[in-house]
Amino acid sequence: MLAGGVTREELLRRLVAFDSRSQVSNRGIADFICDCVDGPGVRIVRNESPDGAKVNVVAARGPARDDGSGLVLSGHMDTVPFGEPEWASDPLALTCRDGRYLGRGVCDMKGFLALAVERFVATPAGLEHPLVLLLTYDEELGTLGARRLVETWPAGAPLPRAALIGEPTSLEVVRMHKGHLKLRVVLLGRAGHSAYPGSGRNAIEMAGGVIPALVGLGRELEAEASPEAAAFGEVPYATLNLATISGGSALNVIPGRCALELGIRLLPGMSGAGVTDRVRRAVEGAVGAGSYALEPISESPPMATPETAPIHAALCALAGQSGSRAVSFTTDGGWLGTLGLDCVVLGPGSIQAAHKPNEWLPVAEFERAARLLEALVRDWCLARAG
Secondary structure, eight states, rough: OOGGOOOHHHHHHHHHHHHTTSSOOHHHHHEEEEEEHTTOEEEEEEEEOOTOOOEEEEEEOOOOSSSOOOOEEEEEBBBBOOOOOTTTSOSSSOEEEEEEEETTTIIIIIIHHHHHHHHHHHHHSSSSSOOEEEESSGGTTTSSSHHHHHHHSSSTTTTOOOEEEEOOSTTTOOOEEEEEEEEEEEEEEEEEEOOOOOBOHHHHHHHHHHHHHHHHHHHHHHHHOOTGGGGTTTTOSOOEEEEEEEEOTTTTTTTTTTEEEEEEETTTOHHHHHHHHEEEEEEEHHOTSSSEEEEEEEEEEEEEEEOOHHHHHHHHHHHHHOOOEEEEEETTTTHHHTOOOOOEEEEEEOGGEEEEEETTEEEHHHHHHHHHHHHIIIIIIOOOOO
16 A cells, blocks of 8 residues: 555556557656655656657665666556547546456556556665666557667666566566567659659559568568577567558559558567668569668567576566466567666566457456565565675
8 A cells, every 4th residue: 555545456546547648748647656656765767758758767766786686667658549439438447347457558557557656665664675666658669768768878877687577478477578670661663644654663563572572581580490489389480560551642643652561570589680681682672772761660679588587586486487488579678688687577467458448457466466576576675685
C-alpha cells in the first residue's frame, strides 16, 4: 500500500486512466509517476525526447554505487491505440470481471508499472544497494525512448547491472528475444502522362521486381542456422515481413514513386547494419543503383542475456523455473543491454492478450507478481552483496 492508503489496484486504476498512447505526449503519466515516487533521498532524472514532447523517467533510491550492485525495474509508459469498436467497457476505466482486470495497458504494461511503483515506494528505508525505476516512452513505436536514453545517458552515471523488464510473459523468465529492424524502400521512377508511356518510368512496376527479391531474401534468412535458434520454438529463424506498399497519385499519371515498408525480426547475434546491407543488395540487384532510397524507420536490437547471469538464476529460482525461455517480440532490453545491463523479462499477463480489444490481466497473476517483486527487491537491494 502506498502513501495515503492507495492500494496497488487503485494505482493500476489511475495509470490505466491516462491516455498514454504512443501518438500523444506521455508527460501526464510521467508526472504522475514522479509525484508517486518522489520523497526524501529519491533521485529523479527526466530524459527528454529530441522535441521535448515526451520523457523517459529514471528514479533511484538507496546509495549511489558504481559497483553494478542493486536492481533496475524497467517498463514503458506508452500503450497502443484503443479505438476498436469491440471494447465491451471503457478502455481507460479499469474494470474487474471474472478474475480479470480489463483496460488498455493492463497487460502491456501498466500492471507491471503499478507493481514497480508500489515496490519502489513501499520498500523499507536503509537499502544497502540501489533500487532504480527506468521507465520509457514510445516502446510501442520501436523502442524509441530506450534508444534515446542509451544514446544520451552520461557515462559517469552507472546503473545497476541487473535489470528486470516487466513485459507480459505469464510470469515466465525470458532471457532472449528477437530484434525488429524496420526499413523503408523508396523506388524512384519518373512521373509522366499515362497516354505517353515513354515519358516516365513506372515505380509501381519497379516494385514488381523488388518484391520477389525481398521475398527471396526472406527465404535465405529462414534457411540460416543460428546457435540460439532452437530456443525460439516454432519460428527458429529470422523473418522478413513486407508490411506496406504505397504509390501512385491518379489513374492518368505514371507513378514516379513507390514505397515499401518491411520489418525483419532478427535473431540474437544478427547485426541490423549487416541485414540492412543485404536488403540494399537485393533491391539494387532488382532495379539498379540510383533507382531507390533505403531509409531506416527504427531498430530494436535482439536481447541475449547469458543463462549464467545472476539475475536470470535468481528469478528462475523465485519463479520455480528451470531452463531458458525466448520470445519473438521485442522489448527495451535490446537497447538497455548495450549499457552493460543483464536484462531479463518477466511480467504478469500474456502477450496474447496485448494489443487487442478488451485487453486483460489475471488478478491472481498480478498479485503473484507483487510477491515475486517484493522478494527480488529484498534479496538484491536490502541485504545483497551485489
